[in-house]
Amino acid sequence: MDSNNILWKRKYVFAMMLSTLCMICSCCDVRDKEILLKFKEGVTDPSGLLSSWQQEQDCCQWKGVTCHNITARVINLALPGDYYDVVEHGEYNLQKCLAGDINLSILDMEYLQYLDLRFNDFSTISSDSTVNSSTLIYINLLYNENLFIHSLEWLSRISSLKYINLGYTNLHMETNWLHWMTALPSLVELHLDSCKLEDISPSLEYANFSTSLQVIDLAHNYFHSELPKWIFNLRSHVLEIDLSSNHFIGQLPNTLPKLHSLNALELDKNYLNGSIPDWIGQLEYLIALEIDDNYFSGFLPSNLGNLSFLEAFEAKGNLFTGVVSERNFAKQKNLKFLSLGSPNITFDFDPHWIPPFQLDGLHLGELHPPLPQWLYTQTSLRMLVIENSKFLSEAADNNNFWSFASTLEELFLYNNTIEGDLSEVLLNSSFIILSSNNLKGGLPQLSSNVIFFQLTNSSLSGSISHLLCHNKKSNNKLHYLDISDNDLSGGLTDCWMNWKSLRHVNLGGNNLHGSIPPSMALLSNLTSLHVHENNLSGDIASSSLQYCRSLSILNVRENSFSGNIPKWMPQSSRILQLRSNKFIGNIPSQICQMPFLIVLDIAYNRISGHIPKCLNNITSFVDMHYSTSWIFYEFFDGTVSVVYVDNLILLVKGQLLNFQSILKLIRMVDLSSNNLTGTMSPQLFSLSQLHFLNLSHNRLTGTIPKEIGNMTQLESLDLSKNELTGEIPESMSSLSFLSNLNLSFNNLRGQIPSGTQLQRFSELSYIGNADLCGPPLPKNCSNHGDDTKTLGENDDDGDESDFLSCLYMGLGVGFAVGFWGVCGAIFFSRKCRHAYFRFLYDLRDRFYVLLLTNLNSFR
Template sequence: MDSNNTLWKRKYVFAMMLSTLCMMCSCCNERDKEILWKFKEGVTDPSGLLSSWKQEQDCCQWKGVRCHNITARVIHLSLQCDYYDPVELVEHDNYYLQKCLTGDINLSLLDMEYLQSLDLRFNDFATISSDSTVNSSTLNYIDLSYNKYLSIKSLQWLSRIPSLEYIDLSHIDLHMETNWLHFVTVLPSLVELHLDGCNLESISPSLGYANFSASLQVIALSGNSFYSEMPKWIFNLSSHVHQIDLSSNYFMGQLPNTLPNLHSLISLQLHDNYLNGSIPDWIGQLHYLTTFEIDNNHFSGFFPTNLGNLSSLDTLTAHRNLFTGVVSERNFAKLKNLKFLSLVLPYITFDFDPLWIPPFQLDKLYIGPLHPTLPQWLYTQTSLYSLIIENSEFLLEAADNNKKFWRFTSTIQHLDFDNNTIEGDLSEVVLNSSIIELTSNNFKGGLPRLSSNVVFFQLYNSSLSGSISHLLCHSKKSNNKLQYLDISDNNLSGGLTDCWMNWKSLVYVNLGGNNLSGSIPPSMALLSNLTSLHLHENNLSGDISSSSLQYCRSLSILNVRENSFSGNIPKWMPQSIRILQLRSNKFIGNIPSQICQMPFLIILDIAYNRISGHIPKCLNNITAFVDMHYSTSWIFYEFFDGGAFFIYRDNLILLVKGQQSNYDSSLKLMRVVDLSSNNLTGTMSPQLFSLSQLHFLNLSHNRLTGTIPKEIGNMKQLESLDLSKNELTGEIPESMSSLSFLNNLNLSFNNLRGQIPSGTQLQSFSELSYIGNADLCGPPLPKNCSNHGDDTKASGENDDDDDGDESDFLSCLYMGLGVGFASGFCGVCGAIFFGRKCRHAYFRFLYDLRDRFYVLLLTNLNSFH
């Protein structure tokens, strides 16, 4: 025994000495260091993630590198990017606020013979390569998830790492890998497999068994492209499997009727598919089940009562299915651990005993439709932090009911009533929840009052009337936390009130779609955090060029379309501005050159005003119009309700391609310049057509002259171009044929001439895109450029009916020419007596009349060929 103790002490002393020695000198293994340095040389590091990796330094001290305490061999490499955007992450779109590691993942990293874990998630790698045959016997953890642009053709290299226990390749493109199931089933130690959002298409639905490791506990395959029946092998996995996530795919069909070998299942997520049929009885026998999510499918039949036996169930979401029948307290008999219940079922009737007291205390409830009253058991849920009621109809008319209900909700952090017919007067209510969404309801009276606890308040499209001062002027406190205010699309009237000094935390304000009048109040100058202001579709007026908004230096979105604002376009816009929508007002003067100093501007919409002067030549100084990578991140508003983050993004109605559309998630990608329906004059400079990232350009209904510059061919992203109703001359430049994305074109009613460039997509547009240009010819116009109209002669072989038709047409033509001559003569004479503006307008009318007669002539002559 003594000898054993002595030996142990010697080993301990030796280990301590070795550890101390390693701390005193560079202990990094040279081979490991060489492999890591080679990896660094193969990547681009714009964010400086590898700035501590220096040759003269011990690699065990490099960021992300962890070495064994005794051997000093590299055992963990963790280089996940910290600069990701949580909003984009949720939507799987543009993940990053700042780029991290880009380039190539060289699998020679796995040649570090003691490496146990490799974590490179949230980077921007594009490829995987290997200079050696992957053959690791120690690696048990690999996470390459959320490398947005990474595409892997084959996973065969994974099968050569038998020690792997954890694999996460989520949100990497694997669509070319059709044999992925084979390569992961041969791994004898696999415990967790995460392949969410990988564009996988093949899942072998008819395969009866997949020979996964007996140790497999988690399989997550959500967000792929499995257009198939539910795979049979899923329900024949090992009894050790704890979690199955097949959500957000395109699975069809029904669940098996027989009990699968999944007795240990804790979480089953099948939501957002096309599954149908009834819920099989065996679900009620999964006694360890804590999470069961089947929402957004086509399940039908009676809602299963045996779910009420799952005493371990914590989360049950079944909303938006086709269940029928009655749901009562029997469906929840033993669910003592239930915390999250989601049951918005349009064909279900809720019939609860008014005296029933549930065995659970919910954190979150999502329910509907409820009618004609609220279930009484709801008032027993004193732990609720989130209450969502949809598609319901109940009365809160009685004063006692009204007070009881709103008093109950005052302790709930997140209150969301959407698309209901809740009849009740809010004007005497004080709301206290942190996040409040009361949209598309049928409330009566005026606005409620808000406590200082409210951070997010959304009450649009809910039939409210009265003044906004009732909401904003009641509080004299300076500690209000309100950041997001949306009371748009109601019947509110009166002025904008001058109580904004009490709400200095506001970052988003939307008062659009009401009947508000008056001017911008002085107290709005105190909203120093304001980033987004929507005042559209009201009766507001005044000169905003010198308004208090000039002190809102954080402003990024200003939307005042369809009001009666006047004066000049403001010059005080901050450089942070991204969207400037001033259309349909009474603005006058020139377009200020200060607009060119707004590098983030992506939407410039000043259509339907009285703007005059020239188009600024400096628009190409707006960086977002010429650089595709500029201004792609977006403003978002993130709020925490106590249980989850809620993310809201701006939206905007734009008139593009002649249609009004609401843009939300894609708004940040739009590049729009709309200067139409003003009094702009002068020529279009070549610089205007160097806006290579612009998608929509509308300069119609102005008085622009000169030719279309050949530089228009630089606008490679252009989808819509409208130059109609101007005084443009010259030929259509050949370079326009290179605009491959162009799908909407209007050059009508100008003075363009010559042949429409042939052999291009310009012939794919209808003749309406070119009418009103008397000297234009070539397809799609009926005028032939080579014959100059000679092809309109009759062949002499037409029958009598054709001669009669042509005679009638010529009679009408001569009559029209006579009317045209008389009109022109009167116009010339009248010009002597008319003022300058009337004279110009009258001549433009005559030009339009001439062009219309000419188009009528060509169209009818063409019909005789």
């Protein structure tokens, strides 16, 4: 037997024995285990992802750890957060993420090849050793949005790296990233998408990237410069370049770059201008060209039609001119997605032309009638988007178009002028958005295939029964219905039993009347109901909606509903908007049992009684980490996925504002314009996360509790037109976010706390309080205080003056009494009268003698 074969067999047997022994003995490398446990020490793990990482267990059996089959050394560490588990309700669920510190000593595992920590919430990177790995080829930290990386110098020392993905981490402070990345000799893919980068060295002619580099993704950053020259001087083996969604300006180079092998060039959503150079049509291997939403002008190069491998061409939202015809697409047999539209482009296709391609998606804008006839040859088309256009000028076109549209999975038409009546049209697409199209006539009909239907702001009239009552099938898939902001009339119809899958219904902004129909009780999946701005009436408290136990958003503002506020709202409720109706009675205490409530709006009703003291039991009003997720609607039919987040119009700071993306962050209580009485309890002002509080136009009494200083997030406070008394508490000056304040027309007194932000509001915030003083009011508290002080200081003088007045008055009275007493004695007693006259005569004689003596002395 050959000695080489014998040696090989011995090695094989030994390896098998070693592998078996490792499996039996769980011989995890001791050093690797120590490094992993050290990594765990710096990690916060609220969901217990690392619960299996125990000292007594083999680290090769730990979750996320992969060891070599023979050596039992750790080669892979993969602890990504599951995207669909972590991203709940349209946002990150931090309770299901790893957080804390990434200790780079983990790279000291000498055989580690693969590190995947994406979709987590790490915030820092630290190192207890010098990073110098020679085996790591893959590192992925994608979607650690709170991870702040000051420098990438440590990456440049991992010479074996081939794949780097730091997308959605914060590299704002890293100005030398380009230098560190060009130091990696084996780099194949570099993904720095959405990293807040600013410096891209636009004047640099060449960047000495690895000869292996194939992909460079720098999309969604903060680059404010011309396109970097080095991008177009990369070596010919580069396959993908993504510079989209930045702030690049300038023009494309006129000469053909070295990028002969380029598959994808993405420059969309920038500020690029000038014409498209002809060399674009010479990139024969180009698969995706995305230049939409820039300021490119001139003609589209005719040689674009020679790009036979092109699958996606997106060029809408530019300033192109000239004629687009079949010549521009002559050889594009692989084209799958086309996006094209410009106000100065004319479509001049031969009506009999049959394209060499079959599209999956088509996005057209700024069209003028008629539609290109080749559209109807696209039998594989799944998605059609038409915006800012005018079409369907003839009945034949109308019939052809809607018949064709019924074959599509997704139909999106918005901001168009579509001539024609939809009332005889049957829509069959899974996802339909028809918004702001200036449509006329009645509603269309829906097939049982429709999942998402939005037809808003289109002046449609007639009854909604035409839409809902024609289809008697029980297998309807409709989840989302929005026909708001039209001119629909009649009742709410009683055909809701045919649409039990509905989760979102928006009928607002129409002329509907009547009450809630009984069949709505069958909408067991309904989470969001908007019927605002109609003429609806009846008692909601006893309506069929009480059986909709999944209802989280109830918006009935600006109707004529009456009766009591419903007590049956589920504990999972998020929004209760009842403003501008005719509700009576008290605010039910059941509202305090809704911990997720973020908007309580019952303004402009006839509510009486006291404000419940238990509002502080609503956890989302007092805990910033509670109820931050949001209701969103994700629809998936196997190939297409649509995500939609609910929105709401709120009256805040005196303005009607539409909240959608940040609605989940809003905390609001509006009880204004009712008949509420009693005092404001201190518990009310413990709602530390509340942003907007409006209690105006009621009959509230008592003082403003000093606990108002606890409402640290308050942006708007309106307590006007009540019967409040006392002084403005000093603690209100600590409300640093307060930008809207109205305390007018109460009975407040004293000085407005000085030296605080309360002076920056206008006097309109305080007028109607006669005893308030101090800036910004014109009434001066200091003068008023000095007068008071003077009176106080002269109290003794006041007593003395009173004493003298009484003394002088007594003397006067005594003199009068004495005078008339003497006179009475003289006139009524003869003896006294004779003595009195003798005294006067004697006094006269004495005065006469004295006068003569003095006169003789002058002689």
